[in-house]
Amino acid sequence: STQEQPPQICVVGSGPAGFYTAQHLLKHHPQAHVDIYEKQLVPFGLVRFGVAPDHPEVKNVINTFTQTARSARCAFRGNVVVGRDVAVPELRAAYHAVVLSYGAEDHRALEIPGEELPGVFSARAFVGWYNGLPENRELAPDLSCDTAVILGQGNVALDVARILLTPPEHLEKTDITEAALGVLRQSRVKTVWIVGRRGPLQVAFTIKVPRPRKRLTELLLRTATEKPGTEDAARQAPASRAWGLRFFRSPQQVLPSPDGRRAAGIRLAVTRLEGVGEAARAVPTGDTEDLPCGLVLSSVGYKSRPIDPSVPFDPKLGVIPNMEGRVVDVPGLYCSGWVKRGPTGVIATTMTDSFLTGQMLLQDLKAGLLPPGPRPGYAAIEALLSSRGVQPVSFSDWEKLDAEEVSRGKGAGKPREKLLDPQEMLGLLGR
Ligand code: FAD
Numbered sequence: 123s124t125q126e127q128p129p130q131i132c133v134v135g136s137g138p139a140g141f142y143t144a145q146h147l148l149k150h151h152p153q154a155h156v157d158i159y160e161k162q163l164v165p166f167g168l169v170r171f172g173v174a175p176d177h178p179e180v181k182n183v184i185n186t187f188t189q190t191a192r193s194a195r196c197a198f199r200g201n202v203v204v205g206r207d208v209a210v211p212e213l214r215a216a217y218h219a220v221v222l223s224y225g226a227e228d229h230r231a232l233e234i235p236g237e238e239l240p241g242v243f244s245a246r247a248f249v250g251w252y253n254g255l256p257e258n259r260e261l262a263p264d265l266s267c268d269t270a271v272i273l274g275q276g277n278v279a280l281d282v283a284r285i286l287l288t289p290p291e292h293l294e295k296t297d298i299t300e301a302a303l304g305v306l307r308q309s310r311v312k313t314v315w316i317v318g319r320r321g322p323l324q325v326a327f328t329i330k331v332p333r334p335r336k337r338l339t340e341l342l343l344r345t346a347t348e349k350p351g352t353e354d355a356a357r358q359a360p361a362s363r364a365w366g367l368r369f370f371r372s373p374q375q376v377l378p379s380p381d382g383r384r385a386a387g388i389r390l391a392v393t394r395l396e397g398v399g400e401a402a403r404a405v406p407t408g409d410t411e412d413l414p415c416g417l418v419l420s421s422v423g424y425k426s427r428p429i430d431p432s433v434p435f436d437p438k439l440g441v442i443p444n445m446e447g448r449v450v451d452v453p454g455l456y457c458s459g460w461v462k463r464g465p466t467g468v469i470a471t472t473m474t475d476s477f478l479t480g481q482m483l484l485q486d487l488k489a490g491l492l493p494p495g496p497r498p499g500y501a502a503i504e505a506l507l508s509s510r511g512v513q514p515v516s517f518s519d520w521e522k523l524d525a526e527e528v529s530r531g532k533g534a535g536k537p538r539e540k541l542l543d544p545q546e547m548l549g550l551l552g553r
Pocket of ligand 1: 162469
């Protein structure tokens with residue numbers, strides 16, 4: 123039975139959900155072996171590619187993840203795209219259980235005319251660009267305009283506004299990429315509007331410690347309406363950069379420049395609230411407002427993709443249908459993190475929900491609900507990958523790349539200079 127055989131489990135995705143799920147399984151089962159598959163060459167998901175460079179303390183979770191990855195019963199298998207290089211049914215055949223923790227890789231489209239114009243980016247791509255996500259390294263946003271508009275009022279919108287407005291010299295000692303820093307140094311953006319469909323009571327920002335919304339609202343209103351003290355005013359004057367929140371506005375159209383070549387503004391529909399409390403909906407009043415701007419960043423949410431035709435997916439909610447992490451109707455298949463709950467919540471929320479998934483899996487194992495008998499685990503998958511020309515990277519490979527990044531950052535006083543080019547990374551690993 124599986125009780126005598128060390129259970130072979132695999133996790134897909136090496137962000138917080140993948141690592142916290144693995145941590146729970148290893149801690150609460152003395153024999154379990156966990157392989158973590160990751161499409162990137164490097165681990166940690168949005169902790170590396172999402173969390174803002176000026177919030178280094180948030181990235182301390184990497185220390186815990188590193189401990190997990192170094193466990194003799196855990197292995198990191200990077201450079202493997204599940205759903206392309208290996209199918210989920212193949213993983214299910216090789217392991218006793220599979221946990222899908224692959225996050226939310228897409229962004230929600232605005233679905234308005236002009237969205238495709240140069241000068242319009244998803245906040246997701248912009249964040250990926252300043253954080254060194256390989257697929258976004260060529261983004262090169264043009265920051266020669268004086269006004270940027272961010273559509274959406276969540277934490278990501280705030281991060282993006284802060285990066286646009288922070289004097290670049292304050293970012294020099296962070297792990298922001300040198301290329302992004304170069305573009306930000308040339309930036310002429312002075313004003314950033316953060317636009318939301320609803321009002322101050324409905325905004326989606328979270329504060330570090332959960333406190334009642336009333337506190338948050340007070341804070342928002344104070345920041346938005348208070349006159350700066352003399353010290354603040356002195357600090358703000360030379361910077362002459364400003365941001366503001368615009369409430370009750372919903373994007374209707376990106377306005378093109380006279381030659382039609384790029385974004386020059388945005389038409390907003392004025393809204394009002396219908397209904398009360400959290401359920402209040404923004405409905406258009408019929409009035410519109412045009413805001414001139416050269417840069418539009420849409421920050422209306424991340425979105426998970428379906429990974430494999432064999433895995434149920436709810437396209438409306440953008441999640442894998444599950445009961446406390448058990449994928450419905452597919453025994454032995456689990457999910458955790460953003461692909462389980464939807465793309466909201468901080469790392470701590472993701473931790474709690476991943477531990478819960480781990481707990482359900484171990485309960486099922488104990489109850490004999492997982493396939494009995496031995497499973498080949500990685501040995502079977504390794505053979506498949508090699509027949510397909512896929513070369514996985516290990517955690518010690520990552521540690522080599524990590525050391526290289528740290529050493530490249532040293533000269534500039536940065537914690538690291540991220541490697542952006544997968545070919546170069548493979549080269550450094552002698553592949
Ligand atoms: P992810 O972190 O996205 O991890 C998913 C992993 O799966 C990725 O490594 C991805 O490459 C991999 N993957 C995807 N598809 C495949 C595939 N087919 N095969 C193999 N691997 C795959 N939280 C905080 O607490 N503090 C913050 O300051 C903070 N800042 C944030 C800033 C931004 C811009 C964003 C977007 C989020 C931020 N968060 C922050 C939230 C936090 O990042 C999430 O709660 C958390 O990362 C979700 O974890 P996850 O593992 O579900 O997803």
